[in-house]
Amino acid sequence: MSENIDIKTLNGYGTxxxxxxxxxxxxxxxxxxxAIVVSHPGGGVKEQTAGLYAGKLADAGFVTVAYDASFxxxxxxxxxxxxxxxxxxxxxxxxxxxxxxxxxxDTDRIGAMGICAGxxxxxxxxxxxxxxxxxxxxxxxxxxxMFRNGWTNDVADADAAPVLQMGADARTADAAGKDNPxxxxxxxxxxxxxxxxxxxxxYYHTPRCEHPNAPGFMTARSLSQILSYDAFHKAEAFLxxxxxxxxxxxxxxxxxxxxxxxxxxxxxxxxxxxxxxNHMELYDGEKEVAEAVSKLGPFFTDRL
Numbered sequence: 694m695s696e697n698i699d700i701k702t703l704n705g706y707g708t709x710x711x712x713x714x715x716x717x718x719x720x721x722x723x724x725x726x727x728a729i730v731v732s733h734p735g736g737g738v739k740e741q742t743a744g745l746y747a748g749k750l751a752d753a754g755f756v757t758v759a760y761d762a763s764f765x766x767x768x769x770x771x772x773x774x775x776x777x778x779x780x781x782x783x784x785x786x787x788x789x790x791x792x793x794x795x796x797x798x799d800t801d802r803i804g805a806m807g808i809c810a811g812x813x814x815x816x817x818x819x820x821x822x823x824x825x826x827x828x829x830x831x832x833x834x835x836x837x838x839m840f841r842n843g844w845t846n847d848v849a850d851a852d853a854a855p856v857l858q859m860g861a862d863a864r865t866a867d868a869a870g871k872d873n874p875x876x877x878x879x880x881x882x883x884x885x886x887x888x889x890x891x892x893x894x895x896y897y898h899t900p901r902c903e904h905p906n907a908p909g910f911m912t913a914r915s916l917s918q919i920l921s922y923d924a925f926h927k928a929e930a931f932l933x934x935x936x937x938x939x940x941x942x943x944x945x946x947x948x949x950x951x952x953x954x955x956x957x958x959x960x961x962x963x964x965x966x967x968x969x970x971n972h973m974e975l976y977d978g979e980k981e982v983a984e985a986v987s988k989l990g991p992f993f994t995d996r997l
Contacts, residue, residue: 694720695748702763702787706780710787711767712760713739715751720797727802727997728756728795730788730825732811734976735776735836736877736897738766738907742808742976746831746986750806753990755997756798758788766906772867776877776911778814778836778922785818789825802826802997806989808976809946810836813924816953820931827935827996829989832975833950837922844890845945853920860916873913880909889945892973902977928956935996936962939985941970961996 700710717726729750733743739759747759762781764770785805793800806829807815813835819825838846841853863873876884878893885891896902897909925932936959940950954964965988967974967981974981 695751698758700760700787700791702784703790704763704780704783704787706763706770708763708768708770708780710760710763710784711739712758712788713744713747715747715757715759717751717754717756722797724797725799726754726756726797727804727993728758728792728798729993730785730792730803730805730815731757731759732781732785732805732807732815733759733762734809734811735834736907736909736911737809737811738904740904741902741907743811745977745982746806746808746989749982749986750989750993753986753994755993756792756795758792760784760788761906772912772914774874774908774911776836776915777918778817778924779918781810781814782817782821782924785815786822786824789818789822793824800824804828804993804997806830808832809972810834813949816928816932817924817926819934820925820927823934825934827937827993828932829937829939829992830950830953831939831985831989832944832946832972833938833940833953834946835924835949835952836919837924838949838952839946840916840919846948856916857920860914860920863913864917867912867914874910875913875916876910878909887945889943889971889973892971896973896976925953925956928953929958932957933959935959935992937988937992938962938964939967939975939988940964941967941972941975941981943970944972944975946972
């Protein structure tokens, strides 16, 4: 059972998040349930992998919320497709705000998970927000690291300066009324440099999982916020919650999961590797998602 809801944020940008709240089997409003916030990848929407995981975790006994980020999907905010990582982190806590208002949610048992950039934002939110009591990540991307250092960590920070200039140039162009899209996944199959990122194109731009609210690009001005952003900033001090990191053994992005797992202050942290899986297969691959959920469900059950 699920319902469409709107969540008004209090982050100062005045956005309202379009969301879906999912309920566990035999849901009873007189009871208090643990809850999980589920955050989508960069360029994604709640109807894709975030909604898939949210539905499966609801079946495991949780109230779950999958939502569209501010400025994206069915959520409000201008400019459209802005990917400001600081606001996306705030969105996670905005959903926590909402959950604390529900009588059927135990506010001492709220967790959060995300996929790809949504996992990085989830980690950042948990660093900032101790109301989040447990953290799960799947195919995690620290969006700042990815844009600075490349998909496979082969670019030095300083060598990403031209990308920072692109963001600055886009802001100037935006001020003159020009739109500047920037791809978050390959927009054409021939643009993909490898099979893993070809699957990213396939996921967002073919019937595999395309959605009209997920165009696969962001505003280029977003680069100005992204390049210096570290989703794991101060994880060594403040990410003390139980942490479960999940990544595919063949994922080019796995190094970012390695980094958080190493940096987090959590004394209860684990890393589950899905053997043979790449980054994208953990979005919607039947056996890969089943394996991830088989770890996430018991993790959140034990820690919340």
